[in-house]
Amino acid sequence: MTAKQRAARAKFKAVVKEASKLRKKNPKLTQAQAVKQAWAISYSRERKGKKLGEYHKDTKSHNVNIRVVSGWKKGETHLIEKNESKVPGKKNVRVTRATKNSLYRKPGTFRNFSTIAGLFDTTVIKDIDQLKKQYFQLAKKYHPDAGGTTAQFQNLQAEYEKLLNSLLKGSNLSQDQKDNELVIDKAIRDVIDALINIEDINIELIGKWLWISGNTYPVRQSLKSAGLIFIKKEGKPYWVYKGVESAGRGKAAMEDIKRKYGVFEIKAPTTKKIGLIPKVNKTKLKYGLKRLTKALNKRPI
Known part of the structure; x- marks a missing residue:
């Protein structure tokens, strides 16, 4: 495992831990919402010392990690909201929040x-x-x-x-x-x-x-x-x-x-x-x- 991979894994574990803390504070949060907030916190902490244009270097791995933590497995069908991108290898069904509400x-x-x-x-x-x-x-x-x-x-x-x-x-x-x-x-x-x-x-x-x-x-x-x-x-x-x-x-x-x-x-x-x-x-x-x-x-x- 390279140093870059080890750093990515450590960052991933830290985000999972942060997401767990957020859900304990606010039980109404879903796992996906907690992870997204945890990534936002992680990025805000890393902004110190970075130059403009470097903040979104990890966007690709960021999106993949969110989906892994959310429990989405390869081949499963899941709902993606309006501003989310499709996940390769999965049956993506685009849905708006209003549709989710009406389903409930x-x-x-x-x-x-x-x-x-x-x-x-x-x-x-x-x-x-x-x-x-x-x-x-x-x-x-x-x-x-x-x-x-x-x-x-x-x-x-x-x-x-x-x-x-x-x-x-x-x-x-x-x-x-x-x-x-x-x-x-x-x-x-x-x-x-x-x-x-x-x-x-x-x-x-x-x-x-x-x-x-x-x-x-x-x-x-x-x-x-x-x-x-x-x-x-x-x-x-x-x-x-x-x-x-x-x-x-x-x-x-x-x-x-x-x-x-x-x-x-x-x-x-x-x-x-x-x-x-x-x-x-x-x-x-x-x-x-x-x-x-x-x-x-x-x-x-």
């Missing part, structure tokens, strides 16, 4: 749903997002505060939960991830129930932020006290609930945010009455958002 957020297929469905039109439901959209539309029809009866709304809730469980059973998520999806779902439904009387409300879950737009002026104080903040983006007003803090997301273009994180939108049909949020619903909204934050922080996206 829309698990499963229906099984025996014809025996469950009564109120829902399952012929147009292909994933969890479409199920939630239809639930919101039906809730505006059958909720006691919107002209329906308690019995009708209870039937809607029961049918929805059966369909949701049917979707999750067909997914490749772990049991903890399935349980967490149910917590997220319950929290979102509590938010919907709290806003059920408001005309033309749009609710979008983009990544880990909840964006509420439309006719929010009558309930602006209630939304503010529940923890939402007001943002005006591209001339359109939004009330935003940050499930997790992000420095740049509030400044980015809306279409770029949706493309990057994926979006789940529920749009309320027009109703005849405009109401303020009752006191009991304010409490439901506040605690629903708190539970939503905890559950979203457990998501890997």
Whole structure:
């Protein structure tokens, strides 16, 4: 082994060790993310004493080493993101982050749903997002505060939960991830129930932020006290609930945010009455958002 090879091996081991430390500090990091950060730290330490133009001499071995540490074996298929280069000898599948998010957020297929469905039109439901959209539309029809009866709304809730469980059973998520999806779902439904009387409300879950737009002026104080903040983006007003803090997301273009994180939108049909949020619903909204934050922080996206 030459001196250059020994130096490269020592550097490689140091990066692996640094990546291990980073993952201990932040368990949410994937192995690939930790290794990339470790290489960045390694390069920054080496910059002292180097001349301009010499910093990227090891780019080729750097890329190879990342893939070795990530556990990718020859011949395996793996996903590469937009700015990553292809790996020789492997079946490379290019994928964007939005696609990864949708793969995680829309698990499963229906099984025996014809025996469950009564109120829902399952012929147009292909994933969890479409199920939630239809639930919101039906809730505006059958909720006691919107002209329906308690019995009708209870039937809607029961049918929805059966369909949701049917979707999750067909997914490749772990049991903890399935349980967490149910917590997220319950929290979102509590938010919907709290806003059920408001005309033309749009609710979008983009990544880990909840964006509420439309006719929010009558309930602006209630939304503010529940923890939402007001943002005006591209001339359109939004009330935003940050499930997790992000420095740049509030400044980015809306279409770029949706493309990057994926979006789940529920749009309320027009109703005849405009109401303020009752006191009991304010409490439901506040605690629903708190539970939503905890559950979203457990998501890997």
